[in-house]
Amino acid sequence: VKISTGYHIVHNEPHQPYSGYHGFQYLSGAPSQYIIGNSLSHGAPASSPAIQNPFTQPAAGPAPSAYGHSFPTPGQVTCANPPAICEKSAYRTLDGSCNHLERPGLGVANTKYGRLLTPKYADGLSAPPRSISGDELPSARLVSLVAFGEQDVPDPEFTLHNMQWGQIMTHDMSMTAGATQSKKHPTRCCTDDGRLIGLDTAHKTCFAIIVPPHDPAYAQVGTECLNFVRTLTDRDSRCQYAGGPAEQLTVVTSYLDLSLVYGNSIQQNSDIREFQGGRMIVEERNGGKWLPLSRNVTGDCDAIDSSEVCYRAGDVRVNQNPGLAILQTVLLREHNRIADGLAALNPHYDDRTLFQEARKINIAQYQQINYYEWLPIFLGAENMLKNRLIYKAPGGSYVNDFDPNIDPSVLNEHATAAFRYFHSQIEGRLDLLSELRQVLGSLTLSDWFNRPGIIEVGDNFDSLTRGHATQPEELTDINFDRQIKHFLFRRNMPFGSDLRSLDIQRNRDHGLASYNDMREFCGLRRAHSWEDFGDLISPPIIEKLKSLYASHEDVDLTVGGSLEAHVAGSLAGPTFLCILTEQFYRTRVGDRFFFENGDKLTGFTPDQLTELRKASMARLLCDNGNSISSMQPQAFKTVSASNPIVPCSHIPQVDLTKWIDQKPYTSADPSIHYVKK
Numbered sequence: 010v011k012i013s014t015g016y017h018i019v020h021n022e023p024h025q026p027y028s029g030y031h032g033f034q035y036l037s038g039a040p041s042q043y044i045i046g047n048s049l050s051h052g053a054p055a056s057s058p059a060i061q062n063p064f065t066q067p068a069a070g071p072a073p074s075a076y077g078h079s080f081p082t083p084g085q086v087t088c089a090n091p092p093a094i095c096e097k098s099a100y101r102t103l104d105g106s107c108n109h110l111e112r113p114g115l116g117v118a119n120t121k122y123g124r125l126l127t128p129k130y131a132d133g134l135s136a137p138p139r140s141i142s143g144d145e146l147p148s149a150r151l152v153s154l155v156a157f158g159e160q161d162v163p164d165p166e167f168t169l170h171n172m173q174w175g176q177i178m179t180h181d182m183s184m185t186a187g188a189t190q191s192k193k194h195p196t197r198c199c200t201d202d203g204r205l206i207g208l209d210t211a212h213k214t215c216f217a218i219i220v221p222p223h224d225p226a227y228a229q230v231g232t233e234c235l236n237f238v239r240t241l242t243d244r245d246s247r248c249q250y251a252g253g254p255a256e257q258l259t260v261v262t263s264y265l266d267l268s269l270v271y272g273n274s275i276q277q278n279s280d281i282r283e284f285q286g287g288r289m290i291v292e293e294r295n296g297g298k299w300l301p302l303s304r305n306v307t308g309d310c311d312a313i314d315s316s317e318v319c320y321r322a323g324d325v326r327v328n329q330n331p332g333l334a335i336l337q338t339v340l341l342r343e344h345n346r347i348a349d350g351l352a353a354l355n356p357h358y359d360d361r362t363l364f365q366e367a368r369k370i371n372i373a374q375y376q377q378i379n380y381y382e383w384l385p386i387f388l389g390a391e392n393m394l395k396n397r398l399i400y401k402a403p404g405g406s407y408v409n410d411f412d413p414n415i416d417p418s419v420l421n422e423h424a425t426a427a428f429r430y431f432h433s434q435i436e437g438r439l440d441l442l443s444e445l446r447q448v449l450g451s452l453t454l455s456d457w458f459n460r461p462g463i464i465e466v467g468d469n470f471d472s473l474t475r476g477h478a479t480q481p482e483e484l485t486d487i488n489f490d491r492q493i494k495h496f497l498f499r500r501n502m503p504f505g506s507d508l509r510s511l512d513i514q515r516n517r518d519h520g521l522a523s524y525n526d527m528r529e530f531c532g533l534r535r536a537h538s539w540e541d542f543g544d545l546i547s548p549p550i551i552e553k554l555k556s557l558y559a560s561h562e563d564v565d566l567t568v569g570g571s572l573e574a575h576v577a578g579s580l581a582g583p584t585f586l587c588i589l590t591e592q593f594y595r596t597r598v599g600d601r602f603f604f605e606n607g608d609k610l611t612g613f614t615p616d617q618l619t620e621l622r623k624a625s626m627a628r629l630l631c632d633n634g635n636s637i638s639s640m641q642p643q644a645f646k647t648v649s650a651s652n653p654i655v656p657c658s659h660i661p662q663v664d665l666t667k668w669i670d671q672k673p674y675t676s677a678d679p680s681i682h683y684v685k686k
């Protein structure tokens with residue numbers, strides 16, 4: 010694989026036409042760099058325009074369940090409540106407040122997404138955009154069907170854990186306010202049998218997706234409408250609005266701080282914390298240690314009865330799919346493993362110290378995996394080095410790059426368009442594998458949305474974990490698996506929703522700037538005709554876009570960005586790569602607690618940092634399976650001669666003895682009593 014060399018984002022240099030924004034640009038790059046994944050050639054991975062009827066009879070599924078009571082209530086916005094003055098602490102707060110000491114509200118749960126470009130609403134305030142011709146934009150479902158395919162193309166290099174970890178990071182960074190995400194939304198914009206509810210009677214947050222006639226899936230059952238509820242914005246909030254166009258709200262902290270494990274507030278955290286030995290609550294069932302059960306099983310899961318397993322965690326989306334529930338369990342068990350280790354090494358520690366120290370180590374390992382193992386696959390190691398997202402920092406050396414001028418908020422363009430491109434990696438078949446990597450069976454994804462109990466059955470937890478470490482993810486391209494394209498959250502129905510349609514509709518709901526505007530912002534050539542997209546999008550796909558949109562100016566960011574040829578060494582085209590790189594730069598340098606920082610109070614000792622840099626996905630899986638004894642060292646990558654399966658004991662482990670013995674603190678700050686040796 011050829012690595013790109015031509016990209017360099019220059020931070021903190023506002024781009025002239027958009028001077029209100031944190032600017033960056035690419036250095037010029039030759040078109041020949043765009044060669045991987047989506048291709049420019051005419052015969053390139055097809056988007057399977059001739060959609061066959063792929064649908065079989067539905068398997069018997071669970072009965073429809075009640076609404077999820079623990080999910081955010083539509084129409085209601087929780088106000089962020091950061092303190093006016095921050096106390097200096099060695100530990101992060103749970104809601105993200107006071108990460109930035111002068112601006113305590115930055116990155117806090119229940120605040121606005123950031124934006125690179127001003128929103129594009131039809132009325133300038135909040136109405137979804139229209140074509141520049143004044144007409145409606147093409148149906149999101151139609152765009153999903155015509156511009157995107159559903160071919161099953163396994164990725165030769167990366168495993169399903171690679172996809173699944175991305176969803177973990179996503180859930181850590183953002184969640185649209187007012188959404189239920191996976192549970193049926195109480196606001197109905199379509200009737201239960203898929204007919205549109207008239208505009209006069211529909212709720213004001215409705216923005217239903219119109220299904221085109223002759224839809225290859227939905228026409229079979231007469232579905233004309235997919236439910237879609239708009240994200241709550243600052244204009245819906247009594248505590249946020251300061252005038253201007255609507256800005257969507259996100260209900261989780263923007264930092265990579267494992268908020269999905271620990272919760273986004275003291276309240277959420279108290280509900281899942283044991284308050285003994287620094288541990289989080291785990292419950293024993295059938296000899297295993299599992300996430301605690303939800304108190305509203307039929308509300309939170311698509312459970313048939315209240316005896317089914319349905320989890321409670323730091324993030325309400327925990328039950329959405331089996332792979333996600335597995336990694337949430339792994340990260341929870343890792344916390345308790347560390348807390349128990351620290352307790353044995355430091356018997357004088359109280360519950361709070363053990364909890365916070367274990368949390369701090371868990372987050373640091375996770376950030377190490379994010380930046381040094383996972384992100385290089387997506388963004389390219391060289392691109393990351395060049396743009397100062399990672400460093401070649403030897404041993405225990407610090408990287409003191411916290412920048413108080415950087416806003417760590419999650420960008421709307423990132424969460425609503427660029428990062429969702431990786432929905433393309435989702436696989437609809439989940440294999441169960443033995444320790445010898447023999448296939449024992451497999452699950453169909455849409456049978457198990459919101460029914461995580463399957464991971465507790467028999468040896469499924471380990472078999473699925475091995476499966477995700479062995480099975481390839483779907484290639485990152487224009488194809489989206491049928492299981493999420495026609496069967497998403499289908500419950501016991503023949504069909505469900507379409508994730509690609511939801512992505513496109515959400516782009517419009519959030520009024521994202523157009524694909525063409527974003528190209529220009531990213532230093533690429535602005536297109537003045539359809540043909541001008543040809544530098545990055547193949548001609549047959551441009552033809553499809555032409556058949557959908559009235560003008561090249563209308564193309565949604567989510568759509569155009571997902572159709573670009575990839576930059577060599579990365580998993581995205583230049584426009585999305587620009588957004589993703591900018592996001593993960595901000596997420597790093599805008600986090601005062603980033604694990605490589607050498608601050609005396611919040612950081613680690615050089616010895617500890619040396620250990621933390623040994624953290625890996627493989628070790629995490631080895632340590633937190635029920636009984637996993639072997640793994641390939643690079644668990645995001647498929648097994649190969651250079652990445653063979655080895656006994657877990659061969660995989661480096663973070664040595665917790667470096668956290669023994671805290672010496673009395675001798676700094677000038679009298680409020681702080683201890684520091685690591």
Ligand code: HEM
Pocket residue numbers: 172173174175176179183184185188190191259329330423424425428429431432434435493508511512515
């Ligand atoms: C089986 C796997 C997955 C399923 C079923 C799934 C499903 C969903 C659903 C239903 C939404 C909300 C759609 C809407 O109404 O707007 C969503 C949002 C999102 N997904 Fe996924 N997803 C999966 C994996 C991933 C992966 C692998 C990534 C990235 C690497 C990802 C990134 C995102 C992002 C960034 C959002 C928006 C988050 C927010 O700000 O609310 N997802 N996903």
